[in-house]
Amino acid sequence: MKSAHLLPRIAGFAALCLATAAAASIPPPPSAVDRAQNDDIAWKITEDLTTEIGPRMAGTEAEAAARKWAVERLKAMGFQNVRDEPFAMPTWVRGEEEASLIGPFHTQPLAVTALGNSGSTGAKGLVGDVAYFASYDDFLAAPDHYIKGKIVFIDHQMAPAQDGSGYGQYGRARFTGPNAAAKRGAIAVIIRSIGTDSHRNPHTGNTNFEAGVAPIPAAAISNPDADQLVRQWRRAQSIRTKETPLGYTPAPLRMKLLLTPRNLGQQQSGNVIADVPGSDPAASPVVVACHLDSWDLGTGAIDDAAGCGIVTAAAKHVMTAGQPRRTIRILWAGAEEVGVHGGRAYFAAHGNQKHAVALESDFGADRVWRVDFKLPESAKSLADRIALAVAPYGVTRGSSPASGGADIGALVRAGVPAIDLRQDGTRYFDLHHTTDDTLDKVDPVQLRQNVLVWTATLAILANSSDNELP
Template sequence: MQKIGLIPLALPFLLAATGAPAAPPSLTEVPAGRAAPESGVAALREAALKDDIAMDIVEGLTTEVGPRPAATAQEAKAREWAVAKLKSLGFSNVHIEPYSMPAWVRGEETASLISPFPQKLAITALGNSGATGKKGLQAEVVYFPTIADLQAVPDGSLKGKIAFVSHAMKPTQDGSSYGEYGTARFAGPGIAARKGAAAIVIKSIGTDHHRVPHTGVTDFPKGVTPIPAAALSVPDAEQLERVFSRGQPVTLSLLLTPRFNGTQQSGNVIAEVPGSDPSAGIIMVTGHLDSWDLGTGAIDDASGVAIITAAAKRVMDAGTPRRTIRVMLAGAEEVGGFGGDAYYEAHKNELHVLTSESDFGADRIWRVDFKFPAEAKPVSDRIAAALAPLGIGAGKQPAGGGADNEKFVKAGIGTIDLQQDGTRYFDLHHTADDTIDKIDPEQLRQNVAAWTTMLTIAANARENLKEK
């Protein structure tokens, strides 16, 4: 795709008088109420626009580990890989915090239209899907244009039938369409099971028109037995809609053989940039190590892991910040946020004052949102001003965090959302197309520069960042 043009700033620190490279710029603690000095923050920001650490992390994680499904041997390999990488970069207190969780494993998955117009369909099982059995399932399909249409039919009315649920998801910069249309995946299978359906297929929660289906976790309510649940690629779902428009009965053959694999181990990887003032509290930044198994998890979320790690490394190399920066690489985010929950339970009594998450790909950051106490407004003002040269504007809504830090957000911890451009994110999300070639190196560097800027100011600010 077209590269983003970033506003160039002077880089006087890069060359000494002799023309040789100068030492990395150092951090300057910012007195309360005063603007961040350009000689420190601006220099670090500009140096980060040449960052190669983040792409090296993405390349290593996706090449040497590859797909990293939660609670599998591949996810365990990712944790060991991350520990070695973080130690080699010079982080302190690097370790794994394990926990146990239920595991789900993908099996065979095929679908074919039997009548009225026989043809194969591109399909993938949703996480936590039930199984059809080895012989598969053949049944009549009932079409629901929206999830609301499925909700409206009586319980038990779909006995022995396959529900097909569509939607009209469109690309948005802020990703807001995911919350609305994602209900077809999040809740659709559980609803279909209550209606008596033998199985459900949904139009992928995606905005592309490639013949590549989007997976993702679904949730069956307590007491509801999981039924086979799968996503059709967007073109195949639209093909099925055209078939229904002919007004003839539709029969589908479906084979899904996933299985629940009991209780297995996952874990979070922790690393720190120790601060000079323990009483100033901890800044916890997070991305997730696990990924779905169809691609290599480059945008979701090797890029987030890379961005926060590269930025924290840059702050660390510039000197000792006032606050400790804790990098938390979460496990098992994709299947229900198990890593974020485990971290919260283990560390909720520690003095966290700020949290931020990177889990929306690798495209440029365009907006920053804050959730700070009133007394910390000078900090948000300084951060917003320092981010402006990167083409980032300040939002007017409070930061909401993400899956791996939401409990801290709800507990009143200061929060910053560096909002990435999500216009093309759901073209790739949870698909076999989530691979490193989709990452624009210049946009990735802009992310690192934004995170470095934010962490530099927040880690050294004198103001209180936590709501009282």
């Protein structure tokens, strides 16, 4: 056990450790990374937040309770300047949700969940014919009369990928499908969940309607339900209801839908911020971010309690090992899921200050497998040192520029350097934005690897020179 743990340390800090061991008979004080070897800080934050607060939808009383909990926890951990920086944001909440396929076959319920910003069907629901599209591009290419007055169903073929690369491509059905369908006269939009599991837990997530477009009901059904809809659709297509000289009219696939979400107008959210003050007050801070809010369906364990646990555990280990030169600023952003309101509020309040570098953990709790950089030329050696420090944990160096996370996106777009400690996303879209995002899905071994990688990285960044980072 011990020798196994020692191995990465020796490999990572080979020259330093061997030299120290040869020169002194008294062992040096534990480094930040030594402390992270037996980390349970990240696990405790994840467990406590998901157990005592649970789901914490942006703008609701549950998110406010989470912020109160967060301020207390960060203070108790010894961080400085712990505060809740409030902001207002438009708040949408889920209502009743039911869907069923009602013909031409025996009526069957579907596992359905509204997308964020969905319109309401009203209390009586609506009934319509399904217009099936095998992909978002098929939907875009279809003539308007296929869409007008219909319940549009958008299918897709997303598969698991370590880098999560399917989300951007297939996610368009969710991000922009309802708006596009509303403009073309659809009465509702149903999408195959932007997810890779085969459980009857549909995946929610935000959609957006342009100003001036009245939101229509928009929802996701689970993968098994989408499979069922496709089977019924295909069978209905071969049922001849009316013969004409040009062919036949197939039986319509009929759906009933009830969604009663509501808009609560502007409500309060906030960013919880804490600092590890650096020894050089003139040095710009390192920002490590996650988001505190979650969707309402699960308890937000992998999205993103674990991320808050990881970045906070790393900051704590660096702090305990000895005051760093730069301030480490921990940002637990509010209202990320529903439009990155916290990230924008942080930028509005602090974007005019200099930031050395920004990192975010918001892709689950599975291991970091790759590191990508977006750093100034001056930081070439810094990047090399980080790549060397994380290599013993199985992290390879990527060649793509770092993109940062949602909550640090405004900073990065404004030129702040960024590093991505990319997590293994193979399982992420099995769980993401579903009721199944719960604590049991967090693997403690992989969570600890995250903390080790983050601690090794943060120890270097927080002690970097002004010649290396802005």
